[in-house]
Amino acid sequence: MNPRNFAEIKIIEAFEKQTDDCPICELIYTSVEKFVEEILYEFVNDPNTRSRLRRGICSKHVLAIENTLNNHPELGLLGLAIIYEDIMSEMIKDMVKNCHTESECLFCKHESESEKIYVETCTSFISDILSIYEKSKRILCRDHYWKIFLATNHINQENLKAIQVKKLLDLKSKLTVFIEKHDYRKDKQMGDTPRACKIAGMLISNNRIQDGRNRLWLWRFLPKR
Known part of the structure; x- marks a missing residue:
């Protein structure tokens, strides 16, 4: 397989990783994280960026910014303080004007654009990705499974479905073991079921929170083995 562009390279690398979370979710989170870093490193005083930030930052991405700062303490709080002061100044002006x-x-917006790029790119060479996906521990979340499934042809749909169902049945069996572990009549080891519960929760959940914004980045906080 010869990747044609950077997005394809990133997708192949993501699907090849031997972790059991959603590869598309991880790619999107990483893209947002790098976007946060770029703004805090280089664009705090950029007029165009500041103008776009004045429209506000959702609570999810406030947490994402804080997480980025925790991972990169060298960034400091000055840049973020400048951004927040600018946003609050705009808020006060609007309130004074009843606007x-x-x-x-x-x-x-960046997250949505990243998701579109990765889903469309993945779909464009899904027949190659399926062979990688089948061998990896990765499991597509509900939303990204359906977005890829609905965007490809019937043959690829059936192949993707077979792989996904097999992966979900394996995960379901781990949950069954956990449930049976609590049956006094049976003696079974717990195994990987605590993590299986976390993975299952993310897989079955809707990737949209109540205000319509995406929360795909939560995959990032699943504990690794």
């Missing part, structure tokens, strides 16, 4: 404007999180 209500809808918030529009720049990071949500």
